[in-house]
Amino acid sequence: MDVSPPVGLLAELTHRCPLHCPYCSNPVELASRSAEMSTEGWLSVLSQARELGVLQVHMSGGEPLLRPDLPALVEHASGLGCYVNLVTSGLGLTSSRLDDLVSRGLAHIQLSAQGATRERADLLAGAKAHDRKLAAAALVKASGLPLSLNVVLHRRNHDQLAGIIELAERMGADRLELANTQYYGWALRNRDALMPTAAQLAAAEPVVRAAVARLRGTMEIVYVVADYHEPYPKPCMYGWGARQLTVAPDGTVLPCPAASAISTLSLSSVRDTPLADIWYRSSSFNAYRGEEWMTEPCRTCDRRGLDFGGCRCQAFLLTGDAAATDPVCSRSPARGVVDLVLSRPPASDLVMRR
Numbered sequence: 227m228d229v230s231p232p233v234g235l236l237a238e239l240t241h242r243c244p245l246h247c248p249y250c251s252n253p254v255e256l257a258s259r260s261a262e263m264s265t266e267g268w269l270s271v272l273s274q275a276r277e278l279g280v281l282q283v284h285m286s287g288g289e290p291l292l293r294p295d296l297p298a299l300v301e302h303a304s305g306l307g308c309y310v311n312l313v314t315s316g317l318g319l320t321s322s323r324l325d326d327l328v329s330r331g332l333a334h335i336q337l338s339a340q341g342a343t344r345e346r347a348d349l350l351a352g353a354k355a356h357d358r359k360l361a362a363a364a365l366v367k368a369s370g371l372p373l374s375l376n377v378v379l380h381r382r383n384h385d386q387l388a389g390i391i392e393l394a395e396r397m398g399a400d401r402l403e404l405a406n407t408q409y410y411g412w413a414l415r416n417r418d419a420l421m422p423t424a425a426q427l428a429a430a431e432p433v434v435r436a437a438v439a440r441l442r443g444t445m446e447i448v449y450v451v452a453d454y455h456e457p458y459p460k461p462c463m464y465g466w467g468a469r470q471l472t473v474a475p476d477g478t479v480l481p482c483p484a485a486s487a488i489s490t491l492s493l494s495s496v497r498d499t500p501l502a503d504i505w506y507r508s509s510s511f512n513a514y515r516g517e518e519w520m521t522e523p524c525r526t527c528d529r530r531g532l533d534f535g536g537c538r539c540q541a542f543l544l545t546g547d548a549a550a551t552d553p554v555c556s557r558s559p560a561r562g563v564v565d566l567v568l569s570r571p572p573a574s575d576l577v578m579r580r
């Protein structure tokens with residue numbers, strides 16, 4: 227089959243993070259600092275990615291500001307002609323560090339927030355972080371860079387939705403992403419405590435709709451639905467190995483940020499295989515490209531061009547078979563697994579990310 231070049235690279239520079247969000251999608255087995263790729267390794271990844279066709283680089287983690295070589299990596303990616311986005315908790319962002327990053331070509335900042343109030347947000351972050359995020363947002367606005375605010379929604383903060391939208395307005399965010407939790411990594415471990423109720427989701431709808439209408443032209447609002455509650459799955463990654471690749475801190479190259487969860491997948495590393503070989507020829511990137519791999523009911527379904535059968539990681543995590551129909555789908559024979567999760571009483575304990 228014809229394979230197009232990737233458009234985006236998610237560069238997970240480190241799994242280290244000063245926060246402990248219980249919904250973190252990083253793997254439960256985090257890559258240690260000693261396993262992280264060197265500066266030279268990352269410079270080579272960026273060059274190879276650009277050669278491959280990548281135009282957008284998202285520098286993420288963990289917390290990418292913990293890498294002292296971040297300015298050099300930003301400068302290199304931007305010098306190659308890439309649009310560079312920094313995905314950060316905001317902790318560690320100072321005026322001088324931001325000025326330096328901007329002078330080296332940083333184009334955009336995506337800041338995370340955990341809730342609308344200091345008390346709730348700090349509880350969910352497992353650290354005193356909220357006030358520092360407000361300060362980071364003010365620095366970003368003063369720099370003139372576009373600012374996106376990303377808030378992961380779940381049972382413990384859905385009630386603050388209106389306040390979160392007000393927070394984004396106060397910060398002067400250009401874009402607000404309200405993303406219901408996706409259950410991978412630490413979020414999967416905490417699923418029974420984080421799953422929103424149907425009533426919470428129903429209450430959110432008019433709040434979001436009104437904010438979208440009120441703020442049109444000022445702030446773009448993106449709402450990512452809670453897929454367990456939906457009849458059809460999300461079009462995960464817009465197709466496996468179709469648009470974006472992820473490089474983990476240790477150099478493992480992933481077709482989807484959560485793909486290390488699929489233990490049956492043989493993942494390649496950029497430490498020993500060129501990125502182009504991995505993108506075009508590796509077994510991991512070709513495993514679920516196109517439609518040949520699909521099983522029924524996806525194989526003959528009229529929606530397969532819309533959602534690509536859903537998420538392979540979710541299929542594996544919930545059924546043990548990464549080629550199965552995403553069990554979120556109402557046409558999946560395994561939908562009962564999802565309904566069982568939704569019927570369970572909420573767990574009271576949250577395991578914070580280490």
Ligand code: SF4
Nearest residue numbers: 243245247250288315
């Ligand atoms: S979700 Fe929280 S803990 Fe995980 S990387 Fe982001 S800020 Fe850090």
Ligand code: SF4
Nearest residue numbers: 524527529530535555
């Ligand atoms: S059966 Fe497969 S292709 Fe059809 S809607 Fe469900 S997940 Fe999508």
